Amino acid sequence: MTFTTLRALHAAIGTAIDDIERVYRERTPNDPIEFPSLDEPYYYAAQHRPEEELAEALKGDPAVAAASKRIVAACGQLATTVNKPWYGLMEDVQAGQFSAAIRFLEAANIVEILREAGPEGLHVREIYRLVLDLRANSKTATTADTVPLTPAHLSHILRLLATGHYLREVKPDIFANNRPSSYIDSGKTVAQLREAPEKKYNDTDGVAAFVALTGDEALKFISCLTEWALPDKRSLRRTDVNFDYRAPPPEALPAAQTTEGQVARYGAPFNLALNTQLGYFPWLELPENEDRFVRFGHAMTGTRQWEIKNQILQGFSWEDLPQGSVLVDVGGGIGAQSILVAQAHPHIHVVVEDREQVVSTAQSAWGPQYAELFDSGRMSWRPRDFFQPWPALTLPALGPIAAPSVFLLRLVLHDWRDEDCRKILSQLRGAAGPETKLLIGDMLLPNACADEAAYEGADGSAVTFPFVTKESPLLPNLGVANIHGYLIDIMMMGMFDAKERTEDEMAALALSAGWKFVEVRRTPGSMWAYTTAVPV
Incomplete structure (x- = not known):
């Protein structure tokens, strides 16, 4: 039945394209606009014609987003089916090279250089000159005469990216941005990067910062996943890691020793790769990691x-x-999400809680763009250890707060093991009033297998997805169209020995700490969910 499946996948792609085109035509009936081209950059910080803005905005339309997911899922499954296994295997197992090339693209400021060069692109020799010129002002860079990179090296890195659709090779050795590469743009001019390279991520959408973080420490520690999971006494040097995020400073840690024949252990692959006994967040706060610490907030x-x-x-x-x-x-x-709530709903006061090192720099990280919001007192920060009981809160405009209306935990629980999450949730439950809501923003990962639970609930009602129908040849979780959720899952394992969770896992975890799920909101086909829970 393989040919039947192949044709069903092909048909699914065609139907989804029809769905996307229908939305674009319905929104612009008099002067239809085209779906954005792969070859055309779209810089988020630039000025755009109204039709360009609309074409980009429509990609977020729920019907377009769902159809796009089906196309990616079907193309991935179709390609894997027909591709020679060796080719597919080599593409996947060597994906680290491509990740490293994307990190290089961002770190070398090549996207910004090519933005100023325009659609005609720039010769690799000129790109090389500007890359070294910008490095000259970086406080961590070595001198130009110690840089191994040559124009020939550069052309090969950029050609790999162009082959993977992250740049265009306009002519031999002449490269220009395209839509995917433009997504990494910081919006800074080359002159700004030359004058203040440390401010590259300020006042940005955070994409470049996240690329840098993922390509730096994350790529390093995930390469040690096997050595961590299956320890080899020939390569390990330290004993168990103090994984408490409140870990003492390095000088207070005892020297780690192992005797011959002993199998040493690490808290997470991160500790093995970076050779540290500190948890990730205390490590970020070391003086030598100041740039990484700032970058993390923007990421x-x-x-x-x-x-x-x-x-x-x-x-x-x-x-x-x-x-x-x-x-x-x-x-x-720094309040990257709750600031949106404060802006959109003036009747809500927002208090962001985090480590002292974070909240002390949070407001300045935003620059002047939200000064009025901060000055009004409707958004503020305070340091907090969220493993300790929730401390009393008093706001100048409202007075003492017996219990907040909503606790938001966004991308927090996936940083912690179950036992630590239970402690965090229990402290919030102890501070909750009868009407307090808990809002969890995290991935909720479906299984990759087809079972009844993927299509309808026990009472016969539809669950928070399905992403596909029972008759579809696609995986119930949309396969590679949603693989980013499962990649982040393993990234959390590598960083913290933590994880993303399925809906059942998250609901059980919350209930064990006194919270009951009452609503899950997703966008069509998305792993991401906002889940509301109430005290029980």
Whole structure:
């Protein structure tokens, strides 16, 4: 029946393209616009013609997003079916080379260089000159005469990216941005990067910062997954890691020793790769990691891209909260998501809680763009250890707060093992009032197998997905169209020995700490969900 499946996948692609085209035509009946081209850059910080903005915005339309997912899923399954296994295997097992090339593209500021060069592109020799010129002002860069990179090296890296559709090779050794590469643009000019390279990620959408984080420490530690999971006493040097995020400073840690024949263990692949006994967050706060620490805050802004634009505003019924309600963003960093709520709903006060090192720099990280919001007191920060009981809160405009209206945990629980999550959730449950809601923003991963639970609930009602029908040849979780959720799952394993969770796993975890799920909101075909729970 393989040919039947292949034709069904082919038909699914055609039907989904029809669905996308229908949305574009219906929205612009008099002067139809085209779907954005792969070859045309779209810089988020630039000015665009109205039709360009609309064409880009329609990609976020629920019907377009769902159809796009089906196309990616069907293309991936079709390609894997027909591709020679050796080719597919080599593409996958050597994907680290491509990841490293994307990181290089961002670190070398090549996207910004090519943006200023325009659609005609730039010769690799000139790109090389500008890359070294910008490095000259970096406080961590070595001198130009110690750089192994040559124009020939550069052309080969860029050609790999162009082959993978992350650049265009306009003519031999002349490269230009395309749509995927333009997505990494910081919006900074070359002159700005030359003058203040340390401010590259300030006032950005965070995508470049997330690419840098993932291509730097994340790529390093995930390469040690096997050595961590299946320890080899020939290569391990340290004993168990103190994985408490409140870990003492390095000088207070005892020297780690192993005797001959002893199998050493690490808290997570991160500890093995970076040779540290500190958890990831204390490690970030070391003086030598200052740039990484700043980058992490901006990278969390970039995680908005997992959602449709401003999805947090649709993830909960904020408009139903009474005047003077308080949203507490637990572990919210610089407030990349809760700031959207504060902007859209003036009747809500937002308090972001995080480590002292984070909240001390959070407001300045935003620059002047939200000064009025901060000055009004409707958004503020305070340091907090979320393993300890929730401390009393007093706001100048509202006075003492007995219990907040909403606790938000966005991309927090996936950083922690189950036992730690239970402690965090229990502290929030202890502080909750009868009307307090818990809002969890995280991936909820479906299984990759087809079973009845993937299509309907026990009572016969539809569950929070299905992404496909029973008759579809696609995997119930849409396969490679949603593989980013499963990749982040393993990234959390590598960083913290933590994980993303299935809906059943998350519901059970919450219930064990006194919270009951009452609503799950997703966009069509998305792994990302906002889940509301109430005290029990």
